[in-house]
Amino acid sequence: MNRRTRTTLAAVVGAVLVIPLGITATTASWNDREWAHGESIGTGILSCDGDAVLDTRSRGTLLAGQLFGVDLDAVAELEQLSLTVDADDGPQPRPGDAIDLASSPPTYTYANPFDVTAVDIVGVNLTGFAIALPGAQSGAASQWTRGATDGRAAGASGLVNDSGGILVSETTPGPQVPQPARIDLTRLLPPITGLDRAELEIGAVAASAQLDGCAALQEQVWGIAPSQAVAERDYGIAGMEVVLEAPAVEALTGAVTAGVADLDAAVGALVGQSGLIAQNLRANLALAVPGVAAASMAGDVTITGLDLSGTVAPFLGLTLDGDGFAIDLANGRILVDVERLAGPLNNAPPNSELVLNADVVNAIVAEAGALLDDWASDVTEALRTAIRDARLGIALTTSVSAAGYTLATVRLGLDATIGQVLSGDATIGVTLSNQPTGLIVGTINLALGALGLPTLSSILSILGGSGGALTAALANLLTTELMNRVTSLGATLSALSAPVIDVLGGVVNALPTVVSVMVNVQPDQEGAPPGSSFVPAGPRSTAEFAVTALRLGLADAAVPGDVAHILFATGSAGPVDLP
Template identity: 30%
Template sequence: MLIPRSPARHRRPRTLLEDRRLRRRLALVVAAATTVAVVLPGVAAAIAPSTASWTDREWDAGRLSTSALACGTDTDSTATSSSRFLTGTLAGTSVDSTADVEGVTVAKAGTAAATVDPVTAPALDTGGDTTVAAFGNPLQVNALGGLAGLDLTGLGTGLPAGSTGAVNQMATVSSTGATTAASGLVSNSGGVLVTDSTPSADLPEPASLDLTSALGPIANVTSPALDVGAVGSSAQLDGCDALEDQLWGTSSSSTVDETGAVVRPAALADEGTVVRAAATTTDPVRRDYGIASLDLRLRSPLAAALVPNIRTTVNGTISAVTGPSGSLVQGVVGIVGGLLGSLSLGSAQATIDTAPVTALINGLTGPLTDSTNTVSVDLSTGTVEVDLAHLLGHAQLDDLPPNTEIVLDPTLLAAVSVDVTTLLTDWVRRVATMIVTTVQASSLTLSVTLQVLGSRLTIALPSGATVGGAAANGGGVTLSGGVLGLVGGLLSSLTSGIVGSIERVLTKNLITPLQNLLTTAIPGSSTATTAATTITALGTALSSVTVLLPRVLSLRVNVQTTTGGGRRADGGATTPTYTETALRIGLVSNGQGADLAHLDLATSRVGPVSVTGSGLST
C-alpha cells in the first residue's frame, strides 16, 4: 500500500540520513492519526481532514504531536543506571548503609559530564566515546566478613586469573539514552559470566547465609546454612527506543530495509521501500541473570563419626580374635585341653596384618554423592549438602521466567532424609565387602606352645598363611613336639579339632561380624550403637531440618520490576526504571516469625531515561 506523495515538483535527492529521518517522521504521523485515507490509482475516495501535512522541506505540526526522536544521534537524553551486589536487611539492620557493600550509580544529562556515586568509583574504558560514561565499583570480598550471619568471603576464592571478581558492580550511561548496569560475576562490559552449567574451575566458592537462628537448635545438627554460588545480573535499556515505543508504539515491531537500516512499521508504506526481511522485534529492554547454585549445607557429628566408628568396630573385632587371650588362641587351647586333659600354656602368638585394612579405612573419607547428584555427604567433616534447585525440580537456575519462586515443597524436601539414609546404608554395605576381602587376604600368624602330659606341643600355621585360607581349611596348621608320640590314636582327633576351631573362630568371630558391619555393635559403646543406628539418627536429624525449612526460608530468582515512566510536565517523556535481581532471599525465625534477613543479590537497574519537551520537538 502506498502513501500519496505531496504535489509533484522538482526535488533534490534526499541523503540517506534525511531519508531515514523522513521515514521515521512519516511513521509517527501515520501511527498517531486516528483516520487515514488511502487513494489508490484510479479510485476516488474521500479523504478525512488531517491535523498535519508535510511538504518536501518541512513538517507542519497540527493538533496531533509530530515530534520525533533521532535515536542514536540525539544527545540530549538524561540517563541513569546503577548496580549493587547486596541490598536489604540482616538481623533487622539495613546493609544498604554499609560502606563495604556500596554499589555504583551513574547519571548523565545530555552532553554534560556524568556524576557518579561514590565519587571514588574508577572510570571504565569507553573506547574514546565521549557520549558514554562508564564506572565500576567492585567490592573487596576480604572486607565483607563482618556481616552478621552472611559470609561472602567464599566469592573471592577460586576465581581464574584475570577475573573482574564475583562481586563486580558496573554502570554505563550515554547521552543518546543507552544505559547498561551489571553486578555480580559480570564483565566490565555488562555480560553475565555465570550459569548453573559454568565449569567449576571458572567459579568461586559460594557465599553462605547462616540458618541457625531461623531453624533453632536441632539435635545432631550444627552450622546449617544456605550456600549461594556465584550470581550475576545485567540490564540494558535503549532509552530512545523505549521512549519512542512508549509514546507511539513503534519500536517493538520494527523491520530492516534493503540498506540495513531500522525502519518503523508505518514507514514501510513509503513509496519504493523494499523490505529485506520479515519484521524483527527490537526490544529496547534486555535483562539477564545467572545463578551457579543454591545448596542447603549442614554438619552432623553423626556423619563425621561414621568412619571412626567403622575403624573402631574393625579394629576391635580383629583384636578380639588375635593376641594371647584372643578367641583364636583360646579356641585352640580349649580343643587341646578337652582331649588331653590338664595343660599349661607356654607361649602363644596370633596376629593379623592390619596395615591393608587400616589403609582402606583411612581412604573412606571422600565425599559420597547419590546417583542424581542431588545429595552429597563428606564423611571427613560430617557435611551434608543438598542441591536445592535440582531437588525442587529446577534443573537450570538461569533459565527461569521472571519472578520465579523456588517453592520449598515439603514432600520433595522429605526425600533428603531418605536419600541420605539410603546412600550411607549402601555405602556401609559396600565398605563391609571391601573390608572382608582385604582382611581375608591379610597374613595370619599363629603359634601356640603347650605343656601337655609332661611334654611339649607346638601348634603353628605355616609362613604365608592368610585369614581366608585358615578360615576355609585351617590354613595348613601343623602340630609338633614330643607329646605326639604319647597321644597315639588321639592325634587325628586333635588335629581335626584344632583345624575346626581355627575355622570356626575366624568365620564366626571375625569374618561374619565384618560382613554384617552395618549391624555389628561398636566395641566399647555403652549402648548397642551400630552403623545402622547412627545412620537412622542422622536421617531423623535431617528430617527435622527439612520440615522446618519451608517455614523459615523463601527464594525467588530472576526478580524483575518496572516502575515509573510517563509524560513530563514540560511535554517531554520519561522511561520507567527497569530492575533485574538475580536472587531474592527471605528468612524468618521458626515459630516467632521475626524477620531475620531480606536480601537481594546482584541487582542491576537501568533508567529512567528522559527527554524534555524541547527534546521531542521537530
C-alpha cells in the same frame, strides 16, 4: 544432587554471555524524520543514527534489603553504583570515587568493586563474593554501569566482567567460581535435635539490564516499531544449598574408626607365641586326649597382609549423593540442594517464585536411609573381605605329657588365608617327633593305664589326627574375635544412621517455613514481589528496566511475621529522558 559433592556446587564461567550495547532501531521505513506528537513534545526530530542527545540513568547493586535487623542499603561497603549521564553536564557517578573504566565520550563506563570483608553482620559471611576470576580483569565481582548520550544505558552487578558480561550460570565448572557467600539459618529453624549449625550457601550471582533508550522513546512517543528488543535483561545463579553441620555424621565415621581400632587390637591379641591363637591351640591339643598336658608354645603366629585402616579410608572420605541432598562423610556435613526442592534457578520466567516443596521429605528420608544402609554394608563387607584375604601363619612347637612322662614333641603348622580357615579349605598340620621307644614304652603304658588313659600309641594317633579339630577351634576363635566384631560394627552404624536421617528430615520439613526463593525478579512485570518498585515511563522518558537475580525471604519460625528479604545482584537500565 546437582553436585554435591553431591557434592559436592554447580556453577559457571565457560562462555561469557554479553549482550551487545549497540542495540539500534531503524527508521528506514520513514521518509520524513520529523513527527508531530502533541503539545508536550511538539514537532521534533529524534534520530537514532548517532545524533540523539539524551539523558540516561543506570545502576548496579550487589546486595540490598534487610537481614537480621541490618539495612543493607545503609552499609557503606555495599553502596550501590549509580550513573547519570546528562546531555549537558556529562557523567555523574555515585559514589564519586567509582572507577572510570576508560570512558570515551559519548559513552561512560564505571565500576565499583566492593569490599565485603569489611562488612560485619552477625551470622553472615559474604567474603566469597569478593573473589575475582582469572581473566576477568577489573571488576570481576563488582557493580558496573554504562551510559551514553545517544540513549544507551546498562547496569550490572555480581560476577561480571569489565564489559558488564555475566560470568555465571548453572553450568559453570565449580573450580572456576568464587566460594559461596553464607547466611546462618540456625536461629531461624525450629529446634532440631542433633543439628549444630545450618547455613544457606549462595553461589556466585549476576544480573544485567541493557536499554536502547532512543529506540524505546521512538516506540513509546512516536509509535515507531523497533527492529529488535529495546531492553534486554539476563541473570545467572551458580547454585544454592543448605549446609548442615550435624554431630551425627561425624559419629558414623567415628564409629568406623573406633571399630577398626578395636579390630586392630583384636588382631594384635591373636598373634605371637603367647597370643590367643597359640593359647587356643594349646588348650585344644590337650583336650584331644583328656589327661594329657601341653607345655607352653614356642614359635610364632602371624597375620599378614591386613591393613584395616587403609581398607576403610576410602569410605570415610565419601560423599553419599542422593536426589536433592548429599551426606559429606569426610567433613561431617549434610548438604541440601535448594534447587532440587524448589525448581530451576536459571532460565526462569520473570518473577518466578520457587516454592520449597515439603512433599519431598518422605522420599528424601527414605533415600538417605537406603544410602546409609548401603554404605554401612559396604564398610563391613570390605572389612570382612580384608580379614578373609589376610594370611595366617602358624609355626608352633610344644611337648605333651601324661603320667609324668613326655609323650612327644608336637609341631603345628599352617600357611593359609583366614578365609580358607573359616570355610574349612585349610587344615592345621600336626607333626609328632621325639616319641619314646624301646622298653620305656611298656612302663609308660602301665602308668597311663593306671590313670585310665589310652596307650601311648593310641594317644599319639589321636594327636596326629587332631588337625581338623584344631582348625575348627581356630575358626571359631577367629569368628568370635574378628568377624563378630565386624557384625557388631554394622549394627552400631545402623543405629547411628537414624540421627542423621532425623536431622535431614527435620531441616527439609522446616525449610518452606524459613526460606522463600524468587528468581529473575523484574519489578515492572506481573507477579513482582511486595515492596518492588521501579520508575515508570513518563511523557518524555522511558521506564526503568531492572532485574534481580535472586530474592530471598527469611522468616523466623518462632515469629512468622518477622520476615527479612535480601536482593542478590541487581542490574538496572533507565529511565532515558528526552532533554
